[in-house]
Amino acid sequence: MACVFCSIMSGGLPAHWVAQAPDAVAFLPLASGSLAPGHTLVVPREHSVGVQDASPAAFAAAGELIQRVALAMEVALRASGVCVLNASGPGSEQSVPHLHFHVVPHWEDDEYFAWPEASGRRVEGDLAGALRDAIVG
Template identity: 50%
Template sequence: MEPRSSQPPPSADGGTCVFCALLEGRGTAAWIHHGDRASALLPLPDSSLAPGHCLVIPQAHVVGMQDAPADVLQAVTSCAQDLARGMQTALGAHGVNVLHASGAAAGQSVGHLHLHVVPRWEGDGLETWPEGRSAHVAPAEWLPALRAEVAR
């Protein structure tokens, strides 16, 4: 993990984002880790999917996967990996789910990039894999268009 500090790192959001406010020390959070580029905290108790469920948030205010620079994504995924390893050792987790939504249509509820790292145990009863399929019909030439966009 990144070096620990006793205080949350400062942010440049201007105070409108709940996660940025928490990073600035405004509000109460149960912090697991404070890093220079990414931090981890527990969700609100009524939002926790399992004991040890954590949120990983970048220091930088970015809304989602689409606008995050590669170094921000690297810091967030590295912190998530450290949490997953810690959950295995400290909680005896058999696995983890890493959940994420970018954009309101995907179910993103807070406009600040965050990953949910949820420890899992055999037979724990939690269902996290989506059921069903999207009813959206993609344009006819979506595959070559996507390949071209990714290759840019």
């Protein structure tokens, strides 16, 4: 199955473009998936499924464009802040298997809560040590 974001970037599907940079793009999600006025998706042009398999260059390109979009939200929408959200992998509720970030504008009185509830799963032991030992690179 073809990647919907790759199809959008190649011109095969329409988009409401916010920005197009050499290595990343920004566009509005479908209206049914919008979390707030101006909610924007930032997508690296390089195809990877999520944070686990993305290259450092894809992260850098996305990060630069995320910052530009966030600053534009302050100016154009008078947002007082933004939340940057990502889901990567089958257990994360990722809806499109192409690395992407949701940049969601917020205002002090919007009553939107972006922090998830704490997980009910508990893992015992030295979590910092286990993660430290598993760090690659």
